[in-house]
Amino acid sequence: MNYTKSLQGKHLITTQDWGKGELDTVLGLAKEMKKDRFHHPLSKSLENKSFFMFFFNPSVRTRQSFEVAATELGGHALFLEPKSMRLKTATTAGETIEDATRVMSRYACGLGIRILEDKIPHYGAGEDLIREYAQYSDIPVVSMAHDKYHPCQGLADIISIQEHLGELRGKKTLLIWGHGALARSWCSVQEYLLIASRYGMSINLAYPEGYDLDPEVIEQTKKNCEQNSQEFNITNDVKEGYDGVNVVYSRNWMSPQAYRNNKLHKEEEIEKALKFKEWICNKEKMKLTNDALFTHPMPIDRGNEVTDEVASSSRSIIYDVAENRLHVQKAVMALTMGEY
């Protein structure tokens, strides 16, 4: 593969910001790196370089996959918690985001940021914050999941489905809401809608009434599907979306009512989500599909979002998706932050 330098310095907030060819470049390199994990020509592209990980929200999986990615490229990832930074707020003296970012640009080769629902006053505030860091940053900023998008999860989903199904154009996927004592972010499922539709899949989106996602994302997904001459159906029926699909993605998400008065009402959301017991992906429903793959970004709430039987079946690709987080992140980091 010929490694373009056109991605050097590029921020990754959502895959929708990138051209389809750019995403293909990432996926192509990720596949190469997966085959040749420790001896690929770009395996040293972050040698002695530092990647800063800003965890407004802690996360084990994301930290593991990014820290391992930096390590496997010869670099080093710093686990930083911004709560320990003396940043200026409405009520306290401290450093501005501009000052903090301009200094980090002198030290690091890239900056990852993770900020989720419970650290922000309203939906969209995390996205705004990431874009503010990106504005002042001379080094690439990559979202490690925020309230709105999760680009590396989306890339991992697509590469994993490609590994099992080959060309995705015309393939059908169901994204369906899952039951449980949970109030999960919109970031992974919204990213999936965008990238799956970019890659030419037709999409069934199913959820109980009251669980609409961001209208802007729905609108963009519709456009993506139209451009690829594919269908995009939304239903509130718990079974209908399974019909003939190639990939099922069952996952909980919170309702648009989760934020009120600048506060996340997580307990209420959990209580509400527990009522929809029929919204579990199980073997009977999977029989309606075209021998579909089962996918999920993990951690899975087994017995609620999906039965053990389906999650551990031979058609489940959950561990492949988790592993591919590593490979796509290595590719993104090498191409945007690396020296080669």
Add this chain to the structure above:
Amino acid sequence: MNYTKSLQGKHLITTQDWGKGELDTVLGLAKEMKKDRFHHPLSKSLENKSFFMFFFNPSVRTRQSFEVAATELGGHALFLEPKSMRLKTATTAGETIEDATRVMSRYACGLGIRILEDKIPHYGAGEDLIREYAQYSDIPVVSMAHDKYHPCQGLADIISIQEHLGELRGKKTLLIWGHGALARSWCSVQEYLLIASRYGMSINLAYPEGYDLDPEVIEQTKKNCEQNSQEFNITNDVKEGYDGVNVVYSRNWMSPQAYRNNKLHKEEEIEKALKFKEWICNKEKMKLTNDALFTHPMPIDRGNEVTDEVASSSRSIIYDVAENRLHVQKAVMALTMGEY
């Protein structure tokens, strides 16, 4: 030295699980690596690889020695605190140990786990947990100390004693309970009983009434001694065990009454331990020995477990033991997780 690959992928929960020849291989490589610390042929065996350290209990010494070990092999150790993982428990939704472990197996070259008394409901629960991780893990699991065993401490003890005494067969050691405002784990002392007896030492075990160790470990130690035709004596006398020994190991441990009703009663243990003021290793008692070495896994409670005079004497090998933690861990990691 000819580096066997037969240890690749092997878990290390206690040295008793490994063959004597396997332990010899580890100690042999550790000695080589100590002599040639940064340029040994296996110095790159973890290059760009990631070792996950799971600290259910924080620890500075263990973290330092494992993180430095990974670094000196060219790899990277991640300091992870499972409390920040959303793991399933009896009362909360979350990820199963199987799912967490299967994903980590895709990212890391090995998994270290440390879990001690205050994070478990009863003695043995830490061992059960480590063995559950090992069951689902495709990568080697190594205990970084748990309620029952501490294999790397045992290896460090033995290699240090070998450095000073040479062949251990027929040498005599005293393991004796120490006084103090403490309620320490059984892991280091139990591992010592097992590995010292494996290496042919005869053993005096001394403690105040009421401080029995795990009967299963005592039974195994007895068998190990029998196989080597060595003696194993247990006494409740504070002096008698010192007679003619070559190595004295004085250290506090908690009583079998520490757990009741699924809870560790640490304060009660400390109160109880404070009463046995005569159980301190001092110069007078050391005079009864055969010019014995003094050893301890550190941190030492000077003035309680042992006098300053003995701990800082020319016969004290405490810093050598601490240093050798690094070398034996490098050997274990290179042989079980490395590429060479």
Add this chain to the structure above:
Amino acid sequence: MNYTKSLQGKHLITTQDWGKGELDTVLGLAKEMKKDRFHHPLSKSLENKSFFMFFFNPSVRTRQSFEVAATELGGHALFLEPKSMRLKTATTAGETIEDATRVMSRYACGLGIRILEDKIPHYGAGEDLIREYAQYSDIPVVSMAHDKYHPCQGLADIISIQEHLGELRGKKTLLIWGHGALARSWCSVQEYLLIASRYGMSINLAYPEGYDLDPEVIEQTKKNCEQNSQEFNITNDVKEGYDGVNVVYSRNWMSPQAYRNNKLHKEEEIEKALKFKEWICNKEKMKLTNDALFTHPMPIDRGNEVTDEVASSSRSIIYDVAENRLHVQKAVMALTMGEY
């Protein structure tokens, strides 16, 4: 450049402890390393070695710059919080500083320590603690800021001013107290007084009545100035010190009354500091200077210590100073801890 080995093993508690030629060696190497950041001949001098960072006080900037420095030298920095070490105190059993330090000397190539006002009972206690660690340490101890000094900040200040002004002998600098909801350490400003006067600058020191610094540092600064035949003026006037200077350094610091009864009275200090609203560095005052550079160790409290206009002006060197923390620290670490 010819790399002297005479600095190997040397502690760095304050630049005043080092000879002027030694400081020149550090600055010379730092300039080389800045020009050739990833491929300098000493870029591998910490390869596979471990640098321990002891943060009694957390800090993002200092952690970033030291951890990146270790990484860029091929080494690894461990972020350690001594609160998680079971160290002996007046009231609890635990490990002595001697034991902890002797063991770390077996594992690490160097030890960084940061301890500031709120972790100590009185001014000077942090310095005493660092010197106690240094006393028992076989590896170099470097202050990452303590109550009294901040040597790497001082080195970064001087190298940055040199980059802009060339030879410093005879150049004039103003160090002036800054207003704000703050009670900042004396470490950076005291180090600046010492090193700026070592390098032959004449010094104006200006602060409101009641904000005297450490008399010992003032005395030493006076001596340094005398040795270089330069002036050292102290004033309580808010404007007079600006007259004709080449460099302005405006920064808040706490008063000598901050500690009483073994306690830091931070809230009182903040209340007091808020009264001096005229003590802000602004454009009008900068007009009194000889087109002076503006410097500050960051984080800046914009709008209080200095106006946005001055902090973001073309004469502001704040980001250069921040970046140079990295380069001087790399030079210090390579020369004191490295293998080359």
